[in-house]
Amino acid sequence: MSAAASPTTDVRRRSVRTAERRWGLLLAAPATLHTLLWIGVPIIVAFVLSFTAYDIIHAPEFSGFENYAIIFTDGLFWRSVLHNVIIAAVGIPISMFLALVFAVLLNRAIPGRGLFRVMVFLPHITATVAVAMIWLWIYNPSENGLMNVVLGVVGIGPLPFLTNPDLALASVILVTIWQGIGLKMLIYLAALQGVDGQLYEAADLDGASFVQKFTHVTVPMLRPATFFILITSLIANFQTFDLIYILTEGGPANSTSVVTYRIYQTAFQEFRVGLANAQSVILLLILIVLAFLSRRIVGGSDDD
Amino acid sequence: MLDEDVIAPFTERTGVTVSVDQVDWNKLNEKISTGIAGGIIADLIMTGVGWTQPFAQKGIFAEIPADFIESLGFDESVLAPARFEGRYYSLPQALDLRFLGYHPEMFEAKGITEPPTTMEELADVAQELTGDGVVGLDYLSGSAGGARQAFVFLLYAFGGTMFSEDGLTATLHEEPGRLALQWMLDQMDSGAIDYDLRAPEGQPSPFQQRKAAMSLVATGNWPTWQQMTPELCEEGAVGVFLMPPGAGGKPVMFQGGTFISISSLSQNKDAAGAFMKHMLDPEFLGIANAAIGKVPPTPDIPANDEIESSLLTRFALENLEYAGATEGGTAAYMQIRTNLDGITEGCLTRKKSVDETLEDMKSLCDDAISRLR
Numbered sequence: 001m002s003a004a005a006s007p008t009t010d011v012r013r014r015s016v017r018t019a020e021r022r023w024g025l026l027l028a029a030p031a032t033l034h035t036l037l038w039i040g041v042p043i044i045v046a047f048v049l050s051f052t053a054y055d056i057i058h059a060p061e062f063s064g065f066e067n068y069a070i071i072f073t074d075g076l077f078w079r080s081v082l083h084n085v086i087i088a089a090v091g092i093p094i095s096m097f098l099a100l101v102f103a104v105l106l107n108r109a110i111p112g113r114g115l116f117r118v119m120v121f122l123p124h125i126t127a128t129v130a131v132a133m134i135w136l137w138i139y140n141p142s143e144n145g146l147m148n149v150v151l152g153v154v155g156i157g158p159l160p161f162l163t164n165p166d167l168a169l170a171s172v173i174l175v176t177i178w179q180g181i182g183l184k185m186l187i188y189l190a191a192l193q194g195v196d197g198q199l200y201e202a203a204d205l206d207g208a209s210f211v212q213k214f215t216h217v218t219v220p221m222l223r224p225a226t227f228f229i230l231i232t233s234l235i236a237n238f239q240t241f242d243l244i245y246i247l248t249e250g251g252p253a254n255s256t257s258v259v260t261y262r263i264y265q266t267a268f269q270e271f272r273v274g275l276a277n278a279q280s281v282i283l284l285l286i287l288i289v290l291a292f293l294s295r296r297i298v299g300g301s302d303d304d
Numbered sequence: 305m306l307d308e309d310v311i312a313p314f315t316e317r318t319g320v321t322v323s324v325d326q327v328d329w330n331k332l333n334e335k336i337s338t339g340i341a342g343g344i345i346a347d348l349i350m351t352g353v354g355w356t357q358p359f360a361q362k363g364i365f366a367e368i369p370a371d372f373i374e375s376l377g378f379d380e381s382v383l384a385p386a387r388f389e390g391r392y393y394s395l396p397q398a399l400d401l402r403f404l405g406y407h408p409e410m411f412e413a414k415g416i417t418e419p420p421t422t423m424e425e426l427a428d429v430a431q432e433l434t435g436d437g438v439v440g441l442d443y444l445s446g447s448a449g450g451a452r453q454a455f456v457f458l459l460y461a462f463g464g465t466m467f468s469e470d471g472l473t474a475t476l477h478e479e480p481g482r483l484a485l486q487w488m489l490d491q492m493d494s495g496a497i498d499y500d501l502r503a504p505e506g507q508p509s510p511f512q513q514r515k516a517a518m519s520l521v522a523t524g525n526w527p528t529w530q531q532m533t534p535e536l537c538e539e540g541a542v543g544v545f546l547m548p549p550g551a552g553g554k555p556v557m558f559q560g561g562t563f564i565s566i567s568s569l570s571q572n573k574d575a576a577g578a579f580m581k582h583m584l585d586p587e588f589l590g591i592a593n594a595a596i597g598k599v600p601p602t603p604d605i606p607a608n609d610e611i612e613s614s615l616l617t618r619f620a621l622e623n624l625e626y627a628g629a630t631e632g633g634t635a636a637y638m639q640i641r642t643n644l645d646g647i648t649e650g651c652l653t654r655k656k657s658v659d660e661t662l663e664d665m666k667s668l669c670d671d672a673i674s675r676l677r
Contacts, residue, residue: 057337076643163502165653251649268334
């Protein structure tokens with residue numbers, strides 16, 4: 001049964017909707033203003049400056065596409081992009097896998113579960129500067145360095161982890177893995193708790209093993225979380241700066257230079273601010289492409 | 305120390321107050337430039353060797369009157385880095401001079417009686433001293449400068465320079481540059497230099513730990529030795545010698561250090577000038593340099609126990625005329641220096657050949673110089 005709304009009810013509904021809209025706009029205003037002011041404006045300024053020759057001291061001069069032309073022949077910039085890709089390709093899958101394993105283990109009722117969760121999450125909430133200082137100590141190249149002491153037990157080393165170009169990038173990747181597990185585990189843990197228990201019961205009734213339940217129930221149900229983790233990890237990876245700045249300063253022989261560090265060098269050591277902005281625009285484009293590809297590969301939907 | 309012993313007497317005498325903004329060397333470049341862009345710049349700026357020409361060219365450093373400089377009586381070798389286009393824009397306040405140190409008992413054990421006087425002899429001695437867990441020459445551990453400065457030092461030893469006199473043409477890629485890189489690679493091949501031998505942060509250098517028989521040493525190392533390995537500061541515990549010439553010329557010392565300039569944008573130029581004169585007064589030069597193990601730009605300072613007790617400072621002062629190996633020389637150097645580190649490391653880690661490295665160096669310098677405006 002339905003009843004036609006009276007004109008008075010329509011007016012009331014409309015005024016309620018108008019009031020809701022006003023409140024909605026009012027509540028969204030601070031975040032919108034913040035986004036426009038601190039993200040929107042800098043993006044526009046960066047885009048405009050990317051077409052100029054600007055050295056901070058003198059006024060910018062329009063230079064057309066010159067900066068973009070320089071980037072395409074700048075070997076060090078593309079090498080830095082490659083390092084980001086390597087760190088992402090090696091570090092993200094490993095840390096995601098370990099995070100998932102930890103999440104599954106710590107989702108079970110085991111003694112000291114809370115303590116273990118805190119321990120795994122701790123590196124994420126520790127300031128990167130502190131993390132880098134700790135790893136500088138761990139990677140101390142002398143035979144007294146913690147890592148070298150451990151390797152010395154099996155007769156390896158001492159190794160110059162951060163000063164040998166063949167080892168430095170791998171050493172940085174290890175730190176990113178260690179630091180990245182905590183947040184990924186937390187997201188997986190939250191997602192695991194949202195998986196419907198009836199699915200496992202149904203799988204049990206069908207006689208599924210632990211591994212079958214993991215691969216056919218857990219992993220597919222975690223797909224939205226996996227997509228989210230992948231995207232945020234990719235973006236975070238391309239934003240890595242402080243770790244490199246403290247651990248290696250992009251060296252030795254630029255073997256650990258990453259995009260953000262290269263942009264910093266271009267802007268604040270070479271004072272080619274226009275070029276640095278063009279590099280930033282390219283970085284933005286890279287991130288958009290990666291986000292698109294990730295969506296395709298992992299199969300994220302609009303609901304993710 | 306700076307506040308109490310150097311600034312306080314100036315304030316007392318003139319009534320001018322001085323506030324100091326201390327910045328790490330690695331951040332100084334961006335601090336000055338962003339300060340200028342933001343309209344906040346110190347009246348007096350302390351920078352390093354190689355910095356004067358870039359900031360003078362940009363109009364940030366004010367010219368210093370020649371008659372004032374002449375009155376100081378500084379040696380020409382320490383004034384060269386302060387010049388741009390024939391005029392002075394900075395003055396040396398503290399020098400950090402580098403040369404070579406050795407353990408005399410290790411020389412003695414191998415029957416070596418005199419420090420080497422040519423690059424060939426240095427290579428031979430380094431090789432002879434290598435073995436039994438000891439490296440002949442610690443040249444790249446970072447305890448007295450990185451790969452870039454190590455290269456520049458040898459470049460001068462082989463008779464080269466980084467740039468032409470006018471700073472508009474790169475010369476570091478020429479024959480002396482090739483000889484410098486090849487010399488380091490040859491010593492690494494023989495084991496006399498170990499690229500992987502490093503000085504971990506906060507720990508004694510390989511030379512201090514007697515893991516190296518000879519080492520590149522800086523005058524600024526002395527306070528660290530006093531703290532960590534005081535036995536090295538005893539009479540006769542360490543020997544020092546100048547970097548021998550590689551092309552039959554004179555031996556050389558590498559010159560780093562702190563140079564003072566007055567900002568051309570300063571609203572307090574007179575006060576800044578007065579404070580500069582105060583800082584360069586022989587008495588205060590002695591006090592300031594003694595505290596940090598650096599070398600005053602002139603030997604004509606009042607007697608100072610700390611300076612006289614430092615073997616490294618004494619040796620440097622006696623040999624100031626050889627302090628000719630300096631970085632920079634072009635107004636584009638700030639855009640070159642950091643990238644030069646990576647290029648040099650690329651050669652030393654065999655990622656690039658000597659020829660490729662020299663080509664990269666030339667290309668880097670040409671590109672930066674072409675952007676000067």
